[in-house]
Amino acid sequence: MKKADEIRICLGSSCFSRGNKEIVKEIRSFLEKHHLSQKVVFRGSHCLGNCQDGPNISVNQKIIPAISRSNIIEELGRELGINK
Numbered sequence: 001m002k003k004a005d006e007i008r009i010c011l012g013s014s015c016f017s018r019g020n021k022e023i024v025k026e027i028r029s030f031l032e033k034h035h036l037s038q039k040v041v042f043r044g045s046h047c048l049g050n051c052q053d054g055p056n057i058s059v060n061q062k063i064i065p066a067i068s069r070s071n072i073i074e075e076l077g078r079e080l081g082i083n084k
Contacts, residue, residue, distance in 0.1 A: 005040045005080055008058040012047035015054035019068070023055055026072045034082055 007027060009020055031037045048056045053065035057072075059079035067075065076082070 005036075005060055006058075007040060007042045007076070008045035008048070009042075010046075010048045010054060010056045011044040012051065012054070014047075014051040015056055018055050020055040022069055023057070023067055023072055026069055027057075027076065030073055030076050034080075036080070040080070 009015075009024060009027065011020070027042060028037075031040055031042060045058065048058055048063055050056055050063065050065050055067045056063055056065050057067050057075075058064070059076070062079065064075055064079070
């Protein structure tokens with residue numbers, strides 16, 4: 001059985017000040033749209049490092065820096081193997 005995919009979003013102050021609150025909304029919307037809410041673990045995380053390039057997320061332990069509302073959907077699709 002395949003291990004569940006996991007998305008973590010940095011909740012550190014630097015990422016928070018750079019808009020991770022909006023990124024959380026985008027991730028939740030993406031998961032709902034693709035019927036993944038029950039299949040993908042989505043949680044907050046302490047600092048993922050690389051603060052200067054935040055907001056940062058981690059998808060299956062791969063850190064993805066500089067996430068924004070304009071690139072989050074493309075990044076999630078690529079990392080989770082979902083076509084648009």
